[in-house]
Each structure stands twice: as structure tokens, then as C-alpha cells.
Amino acid sequence: MAVKKxxxxxxxxxxxxxxxxxxxxxxxxxxxxxxxxxxxxxQGITIKTIREKRKNILEGLMKKxxxxxxxxxxxxxxxxxxxxxxxxVQSFEIVAEGLENxxxxxxxxxxxxxxxxxxxxxxxxxxxxxxxxxxxxSLVESGEQSGALETMLDRVAIYKEKSELLKQKIKKAxxxxxxxxxxxxxVTIILMVKVVPVFQDxxxxxxxxxxxxxxMVVNMSEWMQKYWFLLIIxxxxxxxxxxxxxxxxKKFRDFLDRAALKAxxxxxxxxxxxxxxxxxxxxxxxxxxxxxxxxxxxxAGATNNVVYEExxxxxxxxxxxxxQLQFAMRVTNRFPSMAVQMVAIGEESGALDSMLDKVAxxxxxxxxxxxxGLTSMMEPLIMAVLGVLVGGLVIAMYLxxxxxxxxx
Numbered sequence: 001m002a003v004k005k006x007x008x009x010x011x012x013x014x015x016x017x018x019x020x021x022x023x024x025x026x027x028x029x030x031x032x033x034x035x036x037x038x039x040x041x042x043q044g045i046t047i048k049t050i051r052e053k054r055k056n057i058l059e060g061l062m063k064k065x066x067x068x069x070x071x072x073x074x075x076x077x078x079x080x081x082x083x084x085x086x087x088x089v090q091s092f093e094i095v096a097e098g099l100e101n102x103x104x105x106x107x108x109x110x111x112x113x114x115x116x117x118x119x120x121x122x123x124x125x126x127x128x129x130x131x132x133x134x135x136x137x138s139l140v141e142s143g144e145q146s147g148a149l150e151t152m153l154d155r156v157a158i159y160k161e162k163s164e165l166l167k168q169k170i171k172k173a174x175x176x177x178x179x180x181x182x183x184x185x186x187v188t189i190i191l192m193v194k195v196v197p198v199f200q201d202x203x204x205x206x207x208x209x210x211x212x213x214x215x216m217v218v219n220m221s222e223w224m225q226k227y228w229f230l231l232i233i234x235x236x237x238x239x240x241x242x243x244x245x246x247x248x249x250k251k252f253r254d255f256l257d258r259a260a261l262k263a264x265x266x267x268x269x270x271x272x273x274x275x276x277x278x279x280x281x282x283x284x285x286x287x288x289x290x291x292x293x294x295x296x297x298x299x300a301g302a303t304n305n306v307v308y309e310e311x312x313x314x315x316x317x318x319x320x321x322x323x324q325l326q327f328a329m330r331v332t333n334r335f336p337s338m339a340v341q342m343v344a345i346g347e348e349s350g351a352l353d354s355m356l357d358k359v360a361x362x363x364x365x366x367x368x369x370x371x372x373g374l375t376s377m378m379e380p381l382i383m384a385v386l387g388v389l390v391g392g393l394v395i396a397m398y399l400x401x402x403x404x405x406x407x408x
Contacts (some may be wrong), residue, residue, distance in 0.1 A: 011106070012036040014050040018043075027053065029110045031117075039116050066131050068167070070104040072160040079157040082150035089116060107131060120144055135285065135298040142288045152288060159284040163277065166364055170273055173266070173371045180382045184389055191393050193228060196221035199397045210400050217396040254306040261307060265377075269370045274308050275339060276363035283356035293320050308334060325352070338362070 012033065015025040024045060030036035033052065040047055074095060081091035092112035099105045107128055114124035122141035125132040136156065143152025200218055203210055210218065224231065245252045260270045281302040285295035293316055300312035311332040318328035326344035329335045339359045346355030 011053045011109075012050055013053045014040060014045075014047055016040065016045045016047045016049075018045055027109070029106065029113045035117065039113065042116070064101050064103055066101065066103050066107060068160075069164060070099070070101050071131055071136075072157070072164045074099070074104065074108060075153065075160050076157040079150065079153035082153055088121065088149075121149070133301070135281065135302060138290060138294070138298060139285065139288050142290060146289065155284060155288060159280060162280055162360070162364065166273055166276055166280075166367060169367050169371050170269070173269060173374050176375060177378050177382060180386070184386055187386075188389055188393070189224065189228070189231075191390070192217075192221045192224045196393070196397065197225065203400055211396075214396045214399050217393060257306040261305070265374065269367065269374060270305070272363050272366045272370060274303050274305050275336065276360050276367060278303050278308065278312065278335075279339065279356045279360035279363065283353045283360055286356070287353035292325065 010032075011027050011029050013025070013027050014036070015023070017023055028036050028039060030039060033050070036050060037047060040050075077095045077098065078091055081094060082088065086094065089112060092108055092115070096105050096108040096112070099108065110127070111121075111124040114127060115121055120141070121144055122137050125137045125140060139152055139156050139159075140149070143149040146152075196217060200221065203214070203218070246256065261267050263270070278299055281299045282295055285298055286292060290298070296312055296316040296319060300309045300316065303309050303312060311334040314332060315325070315328040318331065319325055324344075324347055326340050326347055329343060330340050342355045342359045343352065346352035349355075
């Protein structure tokens with residue numbers, strides 16, 4: 001119910017004057033009109049007019065979603081404001097004014113309203129679980145309880161920035177081949193539907209049998225000309241079914257997670273990214289003073305892969321029974337020797353967070369190098385595929401002409 005209330009919180013438009021007599025107008029999210037008036041009076045604003053802002057259905061449909069990048073920017077800006085000595089509520093106002101995404105601005109103003117109403121910052125964040133996960137909220141709560149919120153926010157901002165950078169690197173590796181494949185498919189369809197029929201009319205005047213390869217291409221072209229719309233519908237249905245299955249079926253998501261680790265080209269990249277996320281998350285939570293068992297539980301979800309989520313939960317259970325972290329990691333056979341050795345050194349020296357941070361940095365650099373290497377390797381491979389597709393079509397079209405030339 002808390003999520004629903006946070007999402008449905010009304011926004012009130014107001015006009016008034018401040019303590020110095022300057023005219024003001026703006027918008028304020030609040031649970032009701034009375035609470036909005038109390039909040040404005042606390043800010044020293046004398047209200048002239050206030051009314052609930054009506055929701056535009058079209059605007060709601062076209063509203064831009066809150067992305068992880070928006071959350072990362074918000075965290076960094078808030079950490080900067082608090083380190084500069086700006087009070088928390090005022091920091092929300094300043095950050096909200098500078099945000100370009102209206103949806104994110106609404107979330108920030110909603111958090112501000114909750115804090116002004118007496119809720120803690122972590123409690124306000126928990127009203128928006130679709131944007132702030134349990135790890136984020138736990139770190140902020142730890143900072144509030146220890147009286148070092150600005151330091152903790154800076155640490156969270158660094159963590160979010162590193163995580164976002166890692167995600168962008170993975171997307172970069174995936175986008176390039178995907179884009180080229182899409183272009184290749186579009187070019188092939190255009191050639192089949194528009195170019196091949198021109199040659200087909202030419203071949204019909206030859207009065208001779210066409211080569212088998214040319215016949216195959218011509219038959220494919222005729223089918224595409226008649227049923228191109230069915231092809232588009234089929235492709236759309238496959239993509240939609242894939243997305244829906246991924247969204248609704250946990251078994252399908254688990255299958256994809258396991259398949260990603262075994263993929264011949266991208267598997268190693270996915271593996272290194274998971275180790276980097278594991279190390280970075282555990283380093284951040286442990287350095288924040290979160291007990292190791294709780295930190296491991298938060299880290300399990302942050303791996304974003306069911307294989308490693310199960311492995312980390314097994315590590316958590318082993319650590320809870322008194323085993324060392326490095327031994328529990330070694331038993332799973334899921335972590336590289338270098339990471340296990342660094343954890344062992346960290347446990348012996350009492351600098352576990354520092355060693356985990358070094359492991360994270362190492363594997364983040366490994367991901368960066370792997371992405372560059374993968375891009376370099378994929379370029380000639382993609383060019384070869386495109387050459388086979390386009391070159392094959394050209395050969396199929398000119399093969400009958402070459403045969404005629406040899407006969408003459």
C-alpha cells in the first residue's frame with residue numbers, strides 16, 4: 001500500500017509571499033490540502049491561493065520513466081549539496097529544480113514532503129521501492145544512524161556511478177552487433193522485395209532454366225513480396241513473447257542467466273561484470289558498517305544473475321555458521337582465485353573493504369578491456385556476415401548472365 005500511496009500522492013499548486021514580502025508560486029506534493037498548508041507555513045510562506053493540480057491523462061501516458069541514471073545523478077548532486085553544508089530539505093529543493101526529468105523531479109519532491117512531514121530520509125526512500133532498492137535504503141539508514149549521512153551519500157554516489165558505468169560498458173558491447181544485425185536484416189529484405197524482382201523480369205525473357213541458387217533466391221523474393229507483412233508480424237511476435245516471458249517467468253529468467261554465462265563470446269564478459277558488481281557492492285556495504293551477513297544478503301541481489309545469487313546466499317549461510325568469507329567463496333567454485341586470495345588478505349589484515357574495492361576496480365578494468373577487444377573482434381566478423389549476405393544475393397542475380405556469356 002505504501003508504494004501505491006507514494007505514486008498517487010497529489011500535487012498542489014500555490015501562490016503566496018515569503019517573510020520578506022516577495023511573491024512566490026510553485027508546486028508541492030502532499031497527502032492532502034491541510035498537510036500542504038502546514039508545510040508551506042513552516043517554510044514561512046503566507047498562502048494566497050492553493051489548489052490541487054489536476055492530472056492530465058495524456059501527460060501521464062507520455063511521462064518519461066525514472067531511469068537508474070536519474071537516480072545516480074540525484075544521489076551525486078545530493079551528496080555534493082550536503083558536503084557543502086546545505087540542509088537536507090533545502091538540498092532536495094535545489095536538486096529538484098535542476099532535474100530535467102519531470103518524473104524524477106516529482107519523486108524528489110515527494111521525498112522532500114515525506115521528510116518535512118517527520119519521516120526519516122531512509123523511510124521516505126522506502127516509499128519508492130521501484131526506484132530505490134533495499135541496498136540503497138539500508139546504506140542511507142546506516143548513514144543517518146551514525147550521523148555521517150553526507151559521507152554515506154558520497155559513498156553511495158560513487159557506488160551508483162561505478163555500477164552505471166559498468167552497465168553502460170555491457171550495453172556498449174551488446175548494442176553494436178545487435179544494430180548491425182538489424183541493419184543487415186533490413187537491407188536483405190529491401191534487396192529481396194525491390195531489387196530481385198527487377199532481375200526476375202529480366203530472367204523471364206531468357207527462356208532457359210535458372211541455376212539452383214538463383215531459383216532459391218527468386219522463390220524467397222516471391223514469398224517475401226506476398227507475405228512480407230507476415231514476416232514483420234512474426235518478428236514482432238517473437239520479440240514481444242521473449243520480453244513477456246522474461247518479465248513474467250522466473251524459470252525463463254534463470255535460464256537466460258545461466259545461458260549468458262555459457263555464451264561463447266559474451267560469457268566471459270558477463271562473468272567479469274558479475275565479479276565486479278559483487279566486489280563493489282560488498283565493499284560499499286561493509287565499509288558503511290553493515291554487518292557482513294546482511295551485506296552478503298544485499299550483495300546477492302546486486303549480482304543480477306541467479307547462479308551467483310544462489311552462490312552468494314550459500315556464502316552467507318556458511319559465514320553465519322562461523323566460516324571465513326574467503327573459505328566460503330572458495331567452496332562455491334564460482335569466484336576467480338585472485339578474488340579469493342585478495343579477500344583472504346583483507347580478512348587477515350582487517351582491511352576487507354579496501355581489498356574488495358581493489359578487486360572491483362581490477363575486474364571493472366577487465367570488463368573495459370574485454371568490451372574494447374570484443375568490439376575489435378566483432379567488426380571483421382560482422383563485415384564478413386554482411387559480405388556473405390549481400391555478396392550472395394549479387395552472385396545469385398548475376399549467375400544466369402555469366403552462364404549466358406559463357407554459352408555465347
